[in-house]
Amino acid sequence: MLVIVRNEDISTHLFEIPRLLELKMSPDVWFAGIDEPQDLLNSTHQELFLGGGFVMLDQPSLESLNLDKVKRLLKLLQDLNKTEKWKWLLHYRDSRRFKENARIRTEEEEKNNLLSWSQEIGLSAVLPYHECDAKSRDHPDYLGCLVHLQVQNIAARFPVFLTDMKIADKFAKSGILTATLNSFLKRFST
Template sequence: MHSDTRPQSEHLRCHKPSDLDSYSFWKERCDHRRNHTNSKRNQTVSFHLNKLKYNSTLKESRNDISLILNEYAEFNRVMMNGNQVVFQDRESNVASEEATSQEMCSSSPRSASYEDMITDLCSSLHVKLTSVVNEACKSTFLFYLVETEDKSFFLRTKNILRKGGHTEIEPQHFCQAFHRENDTLMVIIKNEDISSHFHQIPSLLKLKHFPSVIFAGVDSPEDVLNCTFQELFRAGGFVVSDDRILETLTLVQLKEIVKILEKLNGNGRWKWLLHYRENKKLKEDVRVDSTAHKKNLILKSYQSANIIELLHYHQCDSRLSTRAEYLKCLLNLQIQHIHARFAVFLTEKPVSREVFENSGILVTDVNDFIENIQKVAAPFRSSYW
């Protein structure tokens, strides 16, 4: 038993050192390879990092960008203040900087002189314009007051105007009398009364035809003499047609009307305000009528030119409009376009012109409009929107 055991143990003891040596050997080789690989890897990493390395050549004291920014800030300060500034640079005394500084310093008095000159011109222009307005307001004129319930307001206004040498007159007398070229009538109405009382001005349509008649909306009695009133019915106009005009117009007539409106726009804004129902009827006819199709194309073209405007659906479009409804619609549109001199009702139907004209509405048929509207609008050369 012992003899068998000893050789076996000796055999085992003899092989242990050999295994350990082998393990150490392979460990050393593995460590050597690992170290060699890491060394190469470190060299590669260092090489790539070296590529990213950047050696700045900018001076720490002051670089070109800061120089430009500082000079720009200094230039702005010089121009804004209008004072002479000595541009100093403690960190560098470059000759180009000194030259730039001297140029800016020498230009600042010139800039200041320009500013003074512009200020003087603006002040002088303002004074001259003010004097022109004051002189215009000082010239005597005729006046008519649209009186409502506020009696004290109108009594005070009349007293102020009479003291200024102005004369009260009735519109009918003004329309019938002989006028000198410089005779001016000012029709005065409170701004808050415009919507409810403007159409009650006597002989309103006749007054609109006189270029020497001014319509003034006021808030206080002093507005007239101070020229702070709102001028009403200044220039231009708008056209409203009845529900049959588009259907009965020929292509030639339609083209003439829109071309006339286009010409009138050169001196004062004119528009053709089309009711929803008129436009809808025309579009329905387009499907079966080639003439209606051509009319529709013309209307679209002038709509894009802001000469034709489609009105929103309202009471006039709900049923066949009566004369009273057309008149009410025209008066509402006149209020909405209060600076338009003329409100024109274009119709071929027999209507009582007197009812419309008493409210300041011009009634005309197609041929009369084509022949005469430019003559009516000619004296009024301004734009109201």
């Protein structure tokens, strides 16, 4: 099955494709962005959602992240990167919190060192400062942010939001997979 999207609609309407997450989960579905119908015939279309993905954790999941789970997450991303590109994306304020906590406890320092190492080798990245990082916000607008990141990283098939909240339906409608950290580690390692 081929899902065709006009390139001009990608940023504003991509997340409105019915059953987008289900389509992405099927290996028999391909996505193409076109400017005009001839783009398909001339092979000048943009391939969308090729493979791989990116992971974002909500604040409570980050706060409960111990050193062992950081290691397991980074190891899994390293393994996944052998076949497709995967990355852990952090908000600026979460990255800053890692650095601040590193001054307090040794385990936090080790987590921060692992995060720095993972940034150096391209397994993780800190997002540029944006409205999610504003001090006036209690927490980021994860759904809006992930929808925006999905468009920015249009080659990534799976945006994954790791959380313990029961919000899967709202995110799935926008093409975003939600899971707990443990279920993600278990599901994607097999």
